[in-house]
Amino acid sequence: MASNAPVGKPTDMSSPRLPKVAGIDSTVPAPPHTVASLPGVPSAAPPSDAALPPGVLIQDRLASWVSDLTTLHELTERLIKTDSLDGALREMLGAGAALVGARRGMAVLEPADGLGPTSTIGLGLAHADLGTIETVPRGSGSYGRLLDGLPEADPPGAGLPEADPPGAGLPGNGPTAPRRPARVPEPIAIRDVRTEEGLDPRHREVAARLGYAASYALPLATEEAGRLGAAVWLYDEPAEPDERRRHLIGLYGRFATEHLARLLQVERARARVATVAEELxxxxxxxxxxxxxxxxxxxxxxxxxxxxxxxxxxxxxxxxxxxxxxxxxxxxxxxxxxxxxxxxxxxxxxxxxxxxxxxxxxxxxxxxxxxxxxxxxxxxxxxxxxxxxxxxxxxxxxxxxxxxxxxxxxxxxxxxxxxxxxxxxxxxxxxxxxxxxxxxxxxxxxxxxxxxxxxxxxxxxxxxxxxxxxxxxxxxxxxxxxxxxxxxxxxxxxxxxxxxxxxxxxxx
Missing domain, CATH: 3.60.40.10 (PPM-type phosphatase domain)
Incomplete structure (x- = not known):
């Protein structure tokens, strides 16, 4: 059987970087099994998982998982060091851009309970650019659809069974039905603003003015914390994150939301204390x-x-x-x-x-x-x-x-x-x-x-x-x-x- 192994020392044994997404290099490590073809050797179709030895397949998958876990650990460690809402939002935007392969983005803090505070933070966007994006009708913008479509946070104890009344569990008496937690919507991906159906013309106009062609929006919400806001990342070219990137940004987004919820409680407590002090x-x-x-x-x-x-x-x-x-x-x-x-x-x-x-x-x-x-x-x-x-x-x-x-x-x-x-x-x-x-x-x-x-x-x-x-x-x-x-x-x-x-x- 003929062998495909090259004669002599190969000139390229390093794993290549992932291809650019929307004009930037991704900082998420590439899986170790994505190795480029060697010079001078005809490329062959990648072998199926069934053709690979079981040990090699398991090692590749484990190496990919370890790489992803290491990336998430580093990003969450940096996020947990932030001690203010503004700092956490900026860190989350930067880390999320690296995970989804984008260059610009914005985060909107808008708690569903209406108690505030509210703010909008941009990554690679000037204050005027954020104002321009906000002129897009909320029903057409992806982050606006997430904010308006998510129900308010349930009161404390939501999602947990209520106390059973006397006699619960006895014959003829069932336990109290648990309260359903708030539903968290799915992220919204717009692969190409120019061809996406149902977009408002103003949305396409703003995208052309600011020079972005696609977006990926993630709700800053969990079943426990409810809705805190939304983040959207903008691509310079038509693109969307693949399944692996979606999984990573989903895990990171849930962690970031819980961290933001804790900071929000601290910020509100500080505001109440300051108000009391000023009144005295x-x-x-x-x-x-x-x-x-x-x-x-x-x-x-x-x-x-x-x-x-x-x-x-x-x-x-x-x-x-x-x-x-x-x-x-x-x-x-x-x-x-x-x-x-x-x-x-x-x-x-x-x-x-x-x-x-x-x-x-x-x-x-x-x-x-x-x-x-x-x-x-x-x-x-x-x-x-x-x-x-x-x-x-x-x-x-x-x-x-x-x-x-x-x-x-x-x-x-x-x-x-x-x-x-x-x-x-x-x-x-x-x-x-x-x-x-x-x-x-x-x-x-x-x-x-x-x-x-x-x-x-x-x-x-x-x-x-x-x-x-x-x-x-x-x-x-x-x-x-x-x-x-x-x-x-x-x-x-x-x-x-x-x-x-x-x-x-x-x-x-």
Whole structure:
């Protein structure tokens, strides 16, 4: 029998890459049994599975499965590291493009329960391109058909049997029928926009303008999570993923949907905490002659207990306060609201004596919440006389910023509220010059720098000293400059840590 084996050393023993799909190279590894014909040897018809030895066939299939599992493992590992909806959508789009062999795409986040948030993310598409795609009637676009055709997510417990009523399982009484989970639609492939039947003319026009010829849309939905959105990838040439690619993107899509569902719950929880925190703080700062106020409040992912207040008092006086309650989350927010409300009441009754205000606050905290501590600073200001009397309980000293000085106010050391059986520390008085700004802040501003305490104070002093002269007449500009200098990257909402409060009062 003649042999097809070449004589001599073959010149090409490497497995070729998969052919380009829609103008790009696929990053999905090719199965190891797809080997190109050797140079100079006539190509023969591929042998059928029956003609291959059983061991070779099994090895080829196992190698292909291992390659696919390795690819999915790498992509899901990258996805699970994302901690925001935006980041997860972008990672999912890029990985999905590699799996289906596309170059561009878009993802639409549109939860079926209508509670939001909603967003549209593009891959290789400008913001104007996304707007152009959205002009296509939803009934003609593949992603729109997925979004509109999928029922809303079932309430918690959907798909699970309900509790059996008394007597269930006895003769004549059957168990409760399980509730049917939400149906997940199949992906939609449009192999050629030009020849596909039933498409709106606007769809063909937009495709021609943006230069794509085919699309593959995948629902971001599972039976457990319901509908979260849809993703669609665009091909430059008429094409569609083969069965293997469809299987891979289906597995990845289900994993991505579950990850997005978890991030969605976290995002909604953060939004609710932020809303509660904002409602517990002043909706606006008062207008008092002789002083201009500005505040900056940055919150962490769980919401902390940092707070501020500015309260008009009789005879043109003004009460300024900042503080921090230990802990994070809803309990800290509730304690912060109670503490702030109590301080407002004490300030109205005896605001001229900041020591008495904080002493009353100490007694209240010790009696009502003995397991919690807090820091606070209260200042009684008379803008007309440019006079401030203040006292602090374990709180950082204010900082005076002006054209001729930038210095911390010398306050006496004191323990936080709730740390002693009786709190009392002497008050201090200062007289800011015309045009000077007094900065009150919480400890979170110092701790968020990541430096030691003395180094953080030095950086704060340097930041206040470097405020441009043109910005010193605006307390908001002073606060913004200090924050940009100390926290150049802003306050990452995904990083656990304390809140930041910066209250600026400029005296005329």
């Amino acid at each position: 703080l002043p909706s606006r700062l008062p207008r008092v002659p002789g002083v201009r106020l500005a505040v900056r409040h940055l919150t962490g992912p769980q919401g902390g207990g940092d707070w501020y207040d500015a309260l008009p008092l009789p005879e043109g006086a003004l009460g300024l306060a900042v503080g921090s309650v230990s802990g994070t989350g809803p309990s800290a927010l509730a304690a912060m609201g109670r503490l702030r409300a109590s301080l407002r009441a004490y300030a109205v009754m005896e605001g001229e004596d900041p020591v008495a205000v904080l002493s009353d606050l100490e007694l209240l905290l010790r009696l009502t919440e003995p397991a919690r501590s807090a820091t606070a600073l209260f200042a009684y200001a008379e803008p007309a006389q440019r006079r401030i009397v203040l006292a602090g309980a374990g709180h950082a000293p204010p900082l005076v910023v002006g054209d001729h000085r930038t210095e911390f106010v010398e306050t006496s050391l004191s323990a936080p509220l709730g740390m002693l059986t009786c709190w009392e520390a002497p008050s201090v008085e200062l007289s800011p010059a015309p045009g000077e700004t007094v900065l009150l802040y919480t400890d979170g501003l110092l701790r968020r720098t990541g430096d030691a305490t003395d180094r953080a104070f030095a950086r704060l002093h340097a930041a206040a000293s470097s405020v441009p002269r043109a910005d010193r007449s605006d307390p908001g500009a002073v606060a913004d400059h200090v924050l940009r200098t100390l926290l150049p990257g802003g306050l990452d909402p995904a990083v656990e840590g304390e809140d930041v409060v910066l209250l600026a009062a400029r005296f005329e």
